[in-house]
Amino acid sequence: MRVTAFAGGIGGSRFLLGLRAAMAADRPGAPPVTVVCNTGDDLTLHSLRICPDLDTVMYTLGGGIDAERGWGRVDETWTARTELAAYGVGPEWFGLGDRDLATHLVRTQMLDAGYPLSAVTAALCERWRPGVSLLPMSDDRVETHVVIDDPDDPAGGRRAIHFQQWWLRHHAELAAHEFVQVGVADARPAPGVLDSIGAADLVVIAPSNPVVSIGTILGVRGIREALADTAAPVVALSPIVGGAPLRGMADACLSAIGVETSAEAVGRHYGGRGAGGVLDAWLVDTRDAAATVPGVDVHAVPLLMTDAGATLAMARAAIAAGLSGRR
């Protein structure tokens, strides 16, 4: 059984641990899951190209993650960052560890040498062996910017800041008027992305941020069409449980695009495949069992990734829901 999964960073990575475990336990002969990963959070810092979601997936599945924080390397040291601060050089809100730095150095060196991000990611995964086929959604540069009220403009003007600045520095507390995914309209899917959707027996959308992670992937040219055309069922898991995000600040993102922070509203935002949307099945938490999405099978199961067993059960429920809805 060939499975393709869409994922962002921390929440997506945890779910992928369960999905990888479910496939290993229940479909031992199956090929590795293909992961299509958001790159809209990527940024350039100190001339280094940093891909937070790709790295979080790679470190999490490769055993190098700091599990407490959910991002970055375990046993990290911060010498270079302390030295940057001694030069008066920020930003202090981005956690650039010494171990993590090596990943960015290798990536930047390869990108500068002309390798596409997908080839760089494959090279980095030679070390981490995440047990999935990890693909960036695109080799082209896409960067999510956030339109906020300009705090420096007494006339009430607006300005756009990088998503990471809004997310990490301002903790998504500045009201977002809009997300601008710079470059997404021209971005082509990375090699393998469309093929993996077309050839899949199941497409799973992880419980990642529906706006700035999954929404960005869906904005890449051809990906929505590939989901519409594939023979595979498409199942997604709600990142909203009981009216609040599982983790992170997805509510602030949903508000900006006028979607209520509820499992039902997010399911309706994704929409059913029969009506121009992307879903065949929608998994919500048991406390959201009343949710309905026109044309979509809604399944209510526990959706809290409290431990490996719970996450494995979620993944199994997603696979079962997808396959039960096969058309």
Added chain:
Amino acid sequence: MRVTAFAGGIGGSRFLLGLRAAMAADRPGAPPVTVVCNTGDDLTLHSLRICPDLDTVMYTLGGGIDAERGWGRVDETWTARTELAAYGVGPEWFGLGDRDLATHLVRTQMLDAGYPLSAVTAALCERWRPGVSLLPMSDDRVETHVVIDDPDDPAGGRRAIHFQQWWLRHHAELAAHEFVQVGVADARPAPGVLDSIGAADLVVIAPSNPVVSIGTILGVRGIREALADTAAPVVALSPIVGGAPLRGMADACLSAIGVETSAEAVGRHYGGRGAGGVLDAWLVDTRDAAATVPGVDVHAVPLLMTDAGATLAMARAAIAAGLSGRR
């Protein structure tokens, strides 16, 4: 009294400590020494621009050097390098410490933003306050390559490798046929370099490598002419004592250009100003007192930088020799 000094890395930096001390003690009101520093050893590693000689001068005079090694930062850690090795990414022969990395990150970020190397160096020196005015010889890229026998060519062909590879990886043990200073013919002196030579009361050439440090500086367009034209006396200190380099592998460099490894031969290689060379005075060690250089005052004084006192005495001797020969 305005003093301009030419210097390379480790030996040059140590001498500059003595020169700075001599000026502070004997000419307390004088402006800071202007240091024109070699950049021909610069390299790009993991997309970062690294300037070993500038950094060695900056760290040494700024109190951040690892004095035992003579290069890099004191209390250095090596986490990123260990991680790079885990990715299978070298080169293992270049010592890229975590503290040092921050310097390269700031430099590369500023260069990418369009600042010239001289402005970057000034910004880095805001932190280090080296007590001299530190200038790269040029803002243009110059890189010394070394022509060697190609070990992979059974037909006996030659190839060029970066100076750092020859110096650090091969310890200058591969016979050098030639040094090619890529870019030097088009390199313009950095802002302030020619003016500082023209306005100087004394020019001092540190006991640095006469081929790949001082020789590279002298290759930059207009610098030889500025030395020929300045009213200031030009005094140099021999890096060769008793037929061997004070430190480093200058003998291998001298062999490549057909100059004997002796204080006299290096003095003659620099040459007297009256005969198209650069020197008014040449300081050799007491054991080389028999050396003669046509048209140049040769002074024999102890030239071993064994401690701060000896280095201070050397600097005082250089100043005195220069001033005594004022024309």
